[in-house]
Amino acid sequence: MRTIDWVDGAVELVDQTRLPDECVMLRLTTVDELIEAIGRLAVRGAPALGVAGALGVVLAHGDRDAVARLRAARPTAVNLAWGVDRAAAHLPEGPDAVLAAALRVRDDDIAACLAMGERGADLLETLGSPGGLASREDAGSREGLTSREGAGSREGVGGRAGGLRVMTVCNTGGLAAVERGTALGVVQTLHERGRLAEVLALETRPLLQGARLTTWELARMGAPHRLVTDSAGPYLLARGAADAVLIGADRIAANGDTANKIGSYALALGAARAGVPFIVVAPETTIDPATPSGEHIEIEDRGADEIVTVRGVRLAPEGTRALNPAFDVTPHDLITAIVTDQRVIRP
């Protein structure tokens, strides 16, 4: 399934705000409908927004004003403007050229995610092999809440003996892209190869993308998984519950420092202490050579509302203030490898 696509003259996309309760496809035929969908986060995820931007230019039918409004629909989403620009560059050539350019943006994302999935899975399969990514002996105590054998055999699905147990945060799957995602794309490839034992998905407060979206995607692909609270992640790594941590990236600085969903840094600390490989999966376009290091990445604070309420239910007393950094920066010394659609980088 494609979570966003061009179908019979319209943009069709999964309304992510309705997940996991129901999977509703929206059919959008005007730029304003698309802008509205973007604004309320019906579509989210950097690659998906790039594709939405490109396809949206087709809906504009040459209306430059509509293109400009679409480009500004979410100012902080760099990929949206990038996707709009890639298609809009062909406006002088007429509608067929614009459509072709927009479909290339879509197809390039599909191809990049496939390439990341293969390359990441290849890398993970070296786990435990001599000269591979990490030897099992490095990884601290292996007793604990979950035994490697237990995760697969208890459920009788996925992971034959020796399959990999992967921990991840946020949603980096097809919902954030077109067909496959970044970190979750690697998980999917491992699963298709019969090499996945289990995914431990962090719930990802405050917006719970892990609980709502990643579990939904894993269930659809038939991959064994369990949900855990964010704060349990580092401790479960210490207890030997996962063989690798896979995350996506919002921006990678020139020195390898990586900005990603809040919670990634804590996982990186836990992985380093436990000797578990910590792997970033992101398209080459995420690397920003103009940003020398993580210190230069500004972190957005998204305000108290997301924290003091969950899906409309109040959690904290009225008037409670909050500090809500949406992202964090993981220093490159805590990153084992960065897997892109073109290469593997070891910072």
Add this chain to the structure above:
Amino acid sequence: MRTIDWVDGAVELVDQTRLPDECVMLRLTTVDELIEAIGRLAVRGAPALGVAGALGVVLAHGDRDAVARLRAARPTAVNLAWGVDRAAAHLPEGPDAVLAAALRVRDDDIAACLAMGERGADLLETLGSPGGLASREDAGSREGLTSREGAGSREGVGGRAGGLRVMTVCNTGGLAAVERGTALGVVQTLHERGRLAEVLALETRPLLQGARLTTWELARMGAPHRLVTDSAGPYLLARGAADAVLIGADRIAANGDTANKIGSYALALGAARAGVPFIVVAPETTIDPATPSGEHIEIEDRGADEIVTVRGVRLAPEGTRALNPAFDVTPHDLITAIVTDQRVIRP
């Protein structure tokens, strides 16, 4: 205010299940009412359960069967049985002796928390002084989301310039004890001394004791505070947002390894990397000489329900499995100091 007390022949306690929406005092006159309140977590927290157990023996009026039922009301709560036993030992001496013993349990808790508060605040006040707990220079980069001066001055309350910014997890305040708590008792003493700039309270998934209870207690004491998600804690430490981390303890092994609410270990990793002191505050009775190290502490898994729903609202797809360790173990090498009612231990 006492969150649990003996008033005119009855046990009175705050119904913690109603917080933060409303503060309701329950008046319990029979052992069965008390058992029911304990069972549905209207009263929680190790010291508070010890006091509840002792006062409950008074309500039993010499009925040994009722005493036995009370003692077994929450099998995993060691303090409940301990409190029951302390009062029940005086049953042969008659009701006045039982009441006196129960009130001693209450008063001992109040005194222990006061002592921890003073000792912990004294220790924290050495922060930054020559030869003190940690010099400011150790603590990594100080730029970031919050400046030390900003937290107090922006609100115009609490923390005069130079006050301390403390991060904590779960609820370790009066609600978990009688008048003052353990880690939050230290916060309260700092606040009374005019030395508290701000508290960063972690929300503490899955049961949100930080969001529901700690914020409520901090608001009542007029202490400036902000709520943060659990996964933001380690990153905020890296950004220099707090001068110390204070946590409670459920059990401390002989070598100093400390079991506490899930999330404590991740904070300890963050504190160690940032050079921020990580301090455990717990009564001497929490130290268990029979447990040589953290490896010998069994961690309870509380099941999926707490994670896939929040206050009755479903977060994850139906049928999602979860891994829910309620506690974690912080190795002693990550702990700067353990403050008890009798001493300061540096593991």
